[in-house]
Amino acid sequence: MNDNNNLQFRGTYIKREDFDGGKVLSVEERPVFEYQWSTGIAISRYFKGLKEGKLIGSECGKCGRKVIPPRIFCEWCFAPMQRFIELQDTGTIITFSICYIATDASRLKEPQIPAVIAIDGTTNDEMGILHLVSEVDPNEVKIGMRVKAVWKKESERTGAITDIKYFKPLK
Numbered sequence: 208m209n210d211n212n213n214l215q216f217r218g219t220y221i222k223r224e225d226f227d228g229g230k231v232l233s234v235e236e237r238p239v240f241e242y243q244w245s246t247g248i249a250i251s252r253y254f255k256g257l258k259e260g261k262l263i264g265s266e267c268g269k270c271g272r273k274v275i276p277p278r279i280f281c282e283w284c285f286a287p288m289q290r291f292i293e294l295q296d297t298g299t300i301i302t303f304s305i306c307y308i309a310t311d312a313s314r315l316k317e318p319q320i321p322a323v324i325a326i327d328g329t330t331n332d333e334m335g336i337l338h339l340v341s342e343v344d345p346n347e348v349k350i351g352m353r354v355k356a357v358w359k360k361e362s363e364r365t366g367a368i369t370d371i372k373y374f375k376p377l378k
């Protein structure tokens with residue numbers, strides 16, 4: 208074992224000179240394709256709603272189920288969704304986690320609190336949306352806690368779920 212505990216991997220490292228000297232035959236350092244794709248009718252409407260500061264869902268024309276994010280057909284009864292619906296930006300925490308490790312694996316002094324939030328007005332057994340909870344003592348977060356979205360300013364919204372900064376406890 209190495210004195211300084213660095214991991215030593217077997218094999219041969221590829222060096223810059225190997226690329227420049229042609230020892231590595233196929234290298235593409237530019238993106239090969241630039242591409243876009245359609246998010247579809249329902250998710251496009253969802254993103255447009257977020258930019259407007261609204262949560263948009265859809266309602267099934269057959270069973271009446273109300274879902275967020277919206278889709279164009281109901282996967283329970285395979286009927287087309289009847290309409291888009293504007294939902295309130297409030298909901299209930301149905302599960303959460305308190306994370307002291309960031310997505311880059313660095314330690315966080317102030318934890319992030321990702322939570323699944325059942326949005327008011329959707330059908331009861333809907334999963335809800337995943338977002339962050341903030342403006343709360345992590346020890347106070349509970350399943351069943353009522354929360355409300357905190358939106359970015361209109362000029363900063365881009366039509367993404369991050370147009371909501373986080374959810375905070377509903378007082």
Ligand SMILES: [Zn+2]
Pocket residue numbers: 267268269270271272281282283284285286
């Ligand atoms: Zn249905």
